Amino acid sequence: MRRYLLSRMAQLVPVVFGVVTIVFLLIHLIPGDPVEIMLGESAVAAQKEELRRDLKLDRPIAAQYAEFLGGLATGDLGVSFRSREPVLREILSRFPATLLLAAASLLVAVSIAVPLGILSAMRRRSWLDHLSAFLAMLGLSMPNFWLGPLLILVFSIHLGLFPVGGYGTARHLVLPALTMGTGMAAILMRMLRSSLLEEIHREYVRAASAKGLSRRAAVLRHALGNSLIPVLTVLGLQFGALLAGSVITETIFSWPGIGRLTIQAIDARDYPLVQGCVLFIALCTVAVNLATDLLYSRLDPRIRYE
Amino acid sequence: MSERGPASRGRIAARFLRHRGAAAGLAVVAALLLVALLAPLLSPFDPNAQDLDSGLSGASASHWLGQDKLGRDLLSRLLHGSRISVSVGLGTVAVSLSIGLLAGCASGFYGGRTDHLFMRLCDVLMAFPGILLAIAITAVLGPSLRNVLIALSLLGWVGYARLIRAQVMKVKEMEFVESARASGSPPARILVSHVLPNALSPIIVESTFGIARAIVAEAGLSFLGLGVAPPAPSWGAMINEGRHFLFVAPHVAAVPGLAIMATVMAFNLIGDGLRDAMDVRD
Numbered sequence: 001m002r003r004y005l006l007s008r009m010a011q012l013v014p015v016v017f018g019v020v021t022i023v024f025l026l027i028h029l030i031p032g033d034p035v036e037i038m039l040g041e042s043a044v045a046a047q048k049e050e051l052r053r054d055l056k057l058d059r060p061i062a063a064q065y066a067e068f069l070g071g072l073a074t075g076d077l078g079v080s081f082r083s084r085e086p087v088l089r090e091i092l093s094r095f096p097a098t099l100l101l102a103a104a105s106l107l108v109a110v111s112i113a114v115p116l117g118i119l120s121a122m123r124r125r126s127w128l129d130h131l132s133a134f135l136a137m138l139g140l141s142m143p144n145f146w147l148g149p150l151l152i153l154v155f156s157i158h159l160g161l162f163p164v165g166g167y168g169t170a171r172h173l174v175l176p177a178l179t180m181g182t183g184m185a186a187i188l189m190r191m192l193r194s195s196l197l198e199e200i201h202r203e204y205v206r207a208a209s210a211k212g213l214s215r216r217a218a219v220l221r222h223a224l225g226n227s228l229i230p231v232l233t234v235l236g237l238q239f240g241a242l243l244a245g246s247v248i249t250e251t252i253f254s255w256p257g258i259g260r261l262t263i264q265a266i267d268a269r270d271y272p273l274v275q276g277c278v279l280f281i282a283l284c285t286v287a288v289n290l291a292t293d294l295l296y297s298r299l300d301p302r303i304r305y306e
Numbered sequence: 307m308s309e310r311g312p313a314s315r316g317r318i319a320a321r322f323l324r325h326r327g328a329a330a331g332l333a334v335v336a337a338l339l340l341v342a343l344l345a346p347l348l349s350p351f352d353p354n355a356q357d358l359d360s361g362l363s364g365a366s367a368s369h370w371l372g373q374d375k376l377g378r379d380l381l382s383r384l385l386h387g388s389r390i391s392v393s394v395g396l397g398t399v400a401v402s403l404s405i406g407l408l409a410g411c412a413s414g415f416y417g418g419r420t421d422h423l424f425m426r427l428c429d430v431l432m433a434f435p436g437i438l439l440a441i442a443i444t445a446v447l448g449p450s451l452r453n454v455l456i457a458l459s460l461l462g463w464v465g466y467a468r469l470i471r472a473q474v475m476k477v478k479e480m481e482f483v484e485s486a487r488a489s490g491s492p493p494a495r496i497l498v499s500h501v502l503p504n505a506l507s508p509i510i511v512e513s514t515f516g517i518a519r520a521i522v523a524e525a526g527l528s529f530l531g532l533g534v535a536p537p538a539p540s541w542g543a544m545i546n547e548g549r550h551f552l553f554v555a556p557h558v559a560a561v562p563g564l565a566i567m568a569t570v571m572a573f574n575l576i577g578d579g580l581r582d583a584m585d586v587r588d
Contacts, residue, residue: 014430015429015433018429019433022430022434022439023442026442026443026446029443029446030446137574140571141518141571143526143567144526145525145526145542145546146566149548149559150563153552157556240436241436243435243438244436247437247441248529252549262441263530266445271446278434278439278442281438282434282435285433285435286433
């Protein structure tokens, strides 16, 4: 296991290096002078020079890159040019809110997907299977930025059950978590259904049934565990998509996480903060993907011995 | 597996049309394409013409779907918005698929160092989840249709390239390719005439889902104010404008929301139908 872990970590080095390079280059993609765009045309020359020095844009690009890498090694992502706070501190102060929302969304997704996936696989081609397939298609076709306002319209405005936005109590969490979790539930449900259908027809499940176990017990006790392994991979991969999706959901519900911080930074043209947010989300995704791989190899030993 | 001929294509078409969802999806997409093509003729009003006195009005005889905050006709904006969705959906897939074809074929067919470099590049680009990189790119480049296309294609090609690489690697080991090689066909001809035509099924299926993904991504970017520049009637931007008036005028957000949902569902149904008809496994 340790050897597998080390080899996976070694594979990650060029990925992290590439991600950091792309994020570094972002600010250099800005057409024209980034300093002028950030400060506006009315800024005086002294202000521009000061910001150019702060962002180290007055130095050769190779030196800027070396300094960027050096800063990262010590956890220095630069300074937000609006708030003058270190970028990493701003991000870390918002991270718990995003993590809470992502975890709640995962819970919503799993709570919907697992029972529906099992039922539709066990009762294939029944009305329940067709209904689940329809709901999954609906979930896949409904983007966050449409589902969010729809949930607000029904549950906040008409029924008055949940607040339209904000943060602080469990009631604030429900609608954003439903918004982010529904699409993921659809993906997981379809995945679990097809994975379970494949397992149900394997010999060991038939053998369990032949020994007198009821079909339900054979499926739940034997087939389900194995069919969950590929689902877990999708779950891990979707976590990164959840973090990216938080940009839209947090904007709709005024949820004070990294997604909203990213949009606020974009609106303020605070590019060091935009860079920091994008880098942080990408590196979190890389870390979660690694964790998923490791868990997968733990559950299915064939992977690490290949 | 053998090479796919016209008879096989006929069977696929018949199987596809028997899929009720896929046939319904095809009808919706055909209608969407027609609407996008004829939007200037079908629209009752100029999509950007304002009538501030009747802002947020509901459906009426002259404005069938009502009006937005600035009194612009929602039906006209919806019809013109379909052009943006269709252009981004088809444009992104065309660009991504072209790059993906070149990269995937080179990587899968020739292997070696090209393949190694390609896989590492894919790993890097795939570390940016969802539309995160597109958000970052449009944030620095500024909102415009061209920049949306650039941002979505820059990331979109990776999935196609990986899929094409995997398909090419699988097909190139098959017997009919071996015999083409033995008969002295040059590698480029083997790739174009024998390998690619037999690797296409999953690529066609994935492209259909890709159109849906690109439409959602464009609408998402426009929702955030990073997509097509206003006052262009992007469906995503229309939802964003409408969500501030959910209490007094829910139709302003509902109309474009339903349009996006129907369009995305139609492409997803077509994708599902093609996957079943072509017998492509996930």
